[in-house]
Every structure is written in structure tokens, then in C-alpha cells.
Amino acid sequence: MTSLNILFATPECAPVVKTGGLGDVSAALPHALRELGIDARVLLPGYPSVLAAAAGAPDAGSFEVFGHKVRILDARLPSGVPLLVVDCPALYARGGGPYQADDGDDWDDNALRFGVFSKVASVLGSGESPMQWRPDVVHCNDWPTALAPVYMRFDAGRQASSLITIHNLAFQGLFAAEKLAGLALPGVAMSMDGMEFYGRMSFLKGALVYADAINTVSPTYAREIQGETLGFGMDGVLRYRSDRLYGVLNGIDTALWNPLDDPHIASKYGPLTLERKAANTKALRQRMGLDNSDKPLAAMVSRLTDQKGIDLVASSADRLIEAGVQVAVVGTGDRALMEQLHIAQERHPGDFAMVIAFDEALAHLVEAGADMFLMPSRFEPCGMNQMYSQRYGTPPVANSTGGLADTIVDDSDESRQTGFLMREATADALVEAVQRAVAAIQDPKRWRAIQLHGMSKDFGWGPAARKYREIYKKLVSDTTL
Numbered sequence: 001m002t003s004l005n006i007l008f009a010t011p012e013c014a015p016v017v018k019t020g021g022l023g024d025v026s027a028a029l030p031h032a033l034r035e036l037g038i039d040a041r042v043l044l045p046g047y048p049s050v051l052a053a054a055a056g057a058p059d060a061g062s063f064e065v066f067g068h069k070v071r072i073l074d075a076r077l078p079s080g081v082p083l084l085v086v087d088c089p090a091l092y093a094r095g096g097g098p099y100q101a102d103d104g105d106d107w108d109d110n111a112l113r114f115g116v117f118s119k120v121a122s123v124l125g126s127g128e129s130p131m132q133w134r135p136d137v138v139h140c141n142d143w144p145t146a147l148a149p150v151y152m153r154f155d156a157g158r159q160a161s162s163l164i165t166i167h168n169l170a171f172q173g174l175f176a177a178e179k180l181a182g183l184a185l186p187g188v189a190m191s192m193d194g195m196e197f198y199g200r201m202s203f204l205k206g207a208l209v210y211a212d213a214i215n216t217v218s219p220t221y222a223r224e225i226q227g228e229t230l231g232f233g234m235d236g237v238l239r240y241r242s243d244r245l246y247g248v249l250n251g252i253d254t255a256l257w258n259p260l261d262d263p264h265i266a267s268k269y270g271p272l273t274l275e276r277k278a279a280n281t282k283a284l285r286q287r288m289g290l291d292n293s294d295k296p297l298a299a300m301v302s303r304l305t306d307q308k309g310i311d312l313v314a315s316s317a318d319r320l321i322e323a324g325v326q327v328a329v330v331g332t333g334d335r336a337l338m339e340q341l342h343i344a345q346e347r348h349p350g351d352f353a354m355v356i357a358f359d360e361a362l363a364h365l366v367e368a369g370a371d372m373f374l375m376p377s378r379f380e381p382c383g384m385n386q387m388y389s390q391r392y393g394t395p396p397v398a399n400s401t402g403g404l405a406d407t408i409v410d411d412s413d414e415s416r417q418t419g420f421l422m423r424e425a426t427a428d429a430l431v432e433a434v435q436r437a438v439a440a441i442q443d444p445k446r447w448r449a450i451q452l453h454g455m456s457k458d459f460g461w462g463p464a465a466r467k468y469r470e471i472y473k474k475l476v477s478d479t480t481l
Helices: 021-035 048-053 110-124 148-154 203-210 219-224 235-240 271-288 310-315 317-322 335-347 360-369 385-391 402-407 427-441 444-455 462-477
Strands: 005-009 039-045 059-065 068-076 082-087 137-141 161-166 200-202 213-216 245-247 297-301 326-331 352-356 372-375 396-399 420-422
Touching (some): 005 021, 021 039, 039 110, 048 082, 059 110, 068 110, 082 110, 110 137, 110 148, 110 203, 137 148, 137 462, 148 161, 161 203, 200 203, 203 235, 213 219, 213 462, 219 245, 271 297, 271 326, 271 360, 271 444, 297 360, 310 326, 310 335, 310 427, 317 326, 317 427, 326 360, 360 385, 372 385, 372 427, 385 396, 385 402, 396 402, 396 427, 420 427, 427 444
Parallel strands (some): 005 137, 039 082, 137 161, 161 213, 213 245, 297 326, 297 372, 372 396
Antiparallel strands (some): 068 082
């Protein structure tokens, strides 16, 4: 095989549309694949922001899907990666976000919106495509694209191979059966051995059953989701298909996240100039309203959800301050968790601070200015902040789960250590790990070594792209995968 053609179907892709980490992955991975000589093209729904980015793009074909006329626009992302836009105004050209209206409620017709999108992906991967370019693999991402492998399994004629990537198994695209009326799904696919999940229909389960291969975004998470605790009801299916389940660790954008050339921080620095990091710590304290102090600064940028262990930070605030650190939290999310953090801030003015906002510039300053970065997540498919942190010489304190366990080294061999792992997702374990980090800071030579070990690691997208290339090759060449 001299080349590979990959259709990367995704509901979001930075910078044109992004709600979370999937948007970053969808921008970075296809670009890294193209650098390997793979012809990767991104498929996106035609949301208003996407249509604006594709203004003037030529029509690459049109067809009807479940009564809706669809045009395919042949555009490009700002990175130069080819972008195919599913232009169907009745389904995608509306206000709000990709999945929700302005009031925060899910769109009532999400099953139809993403059922059509999945069907379009399957058509482009078949002999029925109106385009001359044909993919060898349709690479689907999370539940909004997960019906594509179902259609590809049951539609007649030539089909590309299919791969589904699970970015977070907690989100499965669950709908009442009647919501799927009109999506032309075969009866067998709607059965217990197909998409049916406790009386409802799961888009994601459909892909887990029918895709040619499955992967998730870290090796440890690939193992964890085969167990009951983190399997979210899909562990049986995943164990059954374990011979086709891969774990491929995400990368990060090492150009965007680079302390040597970061426009968002107060003082640029690198491994040879780590002393300049202190200016960022001072700037972060000022931005957060913390007292000027020589205490270590423990900080986090996160969605404020139970998954991220925010309650552990709030409930252990007294003990964390007693351990000798200041704490800074940046993020948005659950109101009850925000209130818990607010109470902690009131109890410890000057030593515990929170900013309720999503602020990209502040996120960069936190990575540069914190002494340690907190990630007490109950589960974390991959995580990116722990990789940003190590790149910025800010050792992470994190729970030993998913991608956190795969990217942080907490070893008795200090020649390898890059951070501090919690033994479990509890307040006691968080306090104990922070205490170990404080003890290490008090040994400047050891702390500098931990920082430098993290800064020397390669968290770029090259390794991930090469692993995906191997999966694609197996899918195309080995029909017994």
C-alpha cells in the first residue's frame, strides 16, 4: 500500500467549533497524520461557524439522506487540512452549540441530526459517494458519529473499514427507540445484541458492536473500561471485542503549549531558564487575588464536575492549606461544586482562590505559574493538562487512572519521576500526594530534577499518529483483524 485515505468524522474541530478536548484532538491528529503522508480529511456538520470558515468552498456533491437534502462542501481548515462540510441548514445551521440550544438543553432532534451526519459519513465511505476521493477507513469519534459503522456494516456494496474512537465512555448517545424512527436502521441492529441498552438505544453501543475496530485515548483507559467500575454498562461488549480494542494515547499541541514561546504568560522560560518561572507565579497570585507568599502554589484548570474530583479539593481545603500550600481553581461547571469552592475561599482568604470562567490565557498562566497542578479525577480517558503541566515544569498531582497513569511517572527511582500519583480518588489520598510534593519542593535539587524530567518528555502528536497509521493498515490489509 502506497498511501492511505482517511475520513475523520467528528462533531467538533478547533478552531472552527469546539466544546472540549475532542475539538483539539480533531484539529491536531489529522494534521499529524498528513505529516506522515496520509490523506486525512475532516468531516464536520455545517454549523454556522463551520459554514463561515468554509465560505466560498465549492460543492463536492449532493444527495438526499432520510428526506433531507445534503451538500458536501470541499473546504480547508486554517491548518490546511482538507475539510468536508455537511451542509444541511435544517439540521445544523442554527444558534446555540453543537449539541445544545442557547438555554443549555439538548436539541430535541439530536438523534436525527447525528443520525444523518453518521449516514453521510457512511455514504462517503461507500461506492455510492458522489466524490471521486474515497477513504480506506472512516474514523469515527464518540457517539455523534457512532451510527456510521452500523450503516457501513449493513449497507450493500463496497464499504471502507470503520474505526470508532471513544473519547469518554460516559457519553453514549442514549435515545428512546421512537427517536430513531426514520433513520433506516435494520431491525437486528435495534436488538439487545445491537444498539439496545436497558430499553433505550445507544448510538455508541452500535459502534462498539459493529465497527471493524475500537480504540480509546490511553492504554490504561482501554483496560479500565473493560471493568464494571468504569465500563458504564458497556464493559461486557468491550470485553467481548477486546481483540479489536486499542489504547492510543493522545498528544498535545507542542507549538501552542510551549513556555519558551507562550504569549499568554508573564515570563517566557525553558529548561535552562527555569528561574524565570517565578515571575509567572507572582503574576498568577496577583491575577487570582492570593497573598504574596513563598508557599508552594497548587492550581488546577478544569470543568467543575464530580468526574474531575473537584469535591475532593473543596472538602480537603483546610488540610491542603495546613500542608503549606496555596490553592487556585479556574473553571466552570456544577453549581453545587462552585458553592463548595466558594465556601473554601471564604474560609481561607488569601490562600484559596477561584475564578469561575473559561479563560484560555489564564489557563496558560496557571500552567506556567503554579508550582504543582492538581488533577484528582475519578477517571480520565486521557487528559491533557497533565501533559501541559510537565511541559511547563509544573509537576502534576493526579489520581492514578487512565491517561494520567500513562503519562505521569511517580517512581521511587528519582531519576524518572515527573509527578505525584494518588493511590485512589479520595481526599486523604489527595492530601497525602500534595504533602509528598511539598516535601520534594523543600529539596531544590530533587524538585529541579522532577521538573526537568517532565519537560524532556515528548508529548507531541507524532507517536499517536504513527500508532493510528498501524491500526489503519491492519484494517485495510487484514480482514481477520
